[in-house]
Structure formats: structure tokens, C-alpha cells
Amino acid sequence: MEPVRTCVGCRARAPRSALLRVVRVESSLIPDVRASMPGRGAWVHETSECVDAAVRRRAFVRALRASGPLDTQTLTEHLQRNG
Numbered sequence: 065m066e067p068v069r070t071c072v073g074c075r076a077r078a079p080r081s082a083l084l085r086v087v088r089v090e091s092s093l094i095p096d097v098r099a100s101m102p103g104r105g106a107w108v109h110e111t112s113e114c115v116d117a118a119v120r121r122r123a124f125v126r127a128l129r130a131s132g133p134l135d136t137q138t139l140t141e142h143l144q145r146n147g
Contacts, residue, residue, distance in 0.1 A: 069107040072123035073114030083107040088128040092135040095142040104128050112143055 067080045085096040085105040096105060106127035108114050115136070118124050124134055 071109045071114055071118075072106045072127050073108050073111075073116070073118040076109075078109070080107070082109070084110040086124065086128075086139060088124075088130055088134060091130070091132065092137070093124055093139040095139055110143065110146065112147065115139060115143060 068077050069080050069083050070077050071083060080099070085099040085101075085107055086093050087096045087101045087103050087105050088094070094101070099105070104127070106118070106124055108118055119136055124130070124136075125132075128134070
């Protein structure tokens, strides 16, 4: 049985393999494609709709326990390359 995670964008539950893990490195959101980077992670569907919803609702800030705004440039570039 595969682990289930909740997307921070649309808040739907999905198998871990269907979601992208995102971690915070300093003040940037970094996609953790292999899901092996240390630290807290937030799970999101690999779509611009879910990522935009998570940014708009400040879900990444809450899930990653950040104290300020996070830079989404690296995450956005990853979505453009793989989308």
C-alpha cells in the first residue's frame, strides 16, 4: 500500500507518487524530485493551478513553517520545464 499525502494547493489526497515534494532552502522553494532532501516538505500536484493556489493561500509558508514570504522562481521554472 502506497503512502497518501495531501496537496497543499487543492487539498485533495493523492498517492505520494502523484505529488511533488517541495522543500524550503533559506527563503526559496526547491522541488525535491527524489523526495529525499532533509527537512520539512510540502506536497503539491505538479500543475501550475495547484502551485498557484498554494502560493495564493500562503500554504507553503504554513506547511514549511516559514516566517516570511518564499521565493517561488525555482519551483516555477521546474514546472515550465516539465509541464
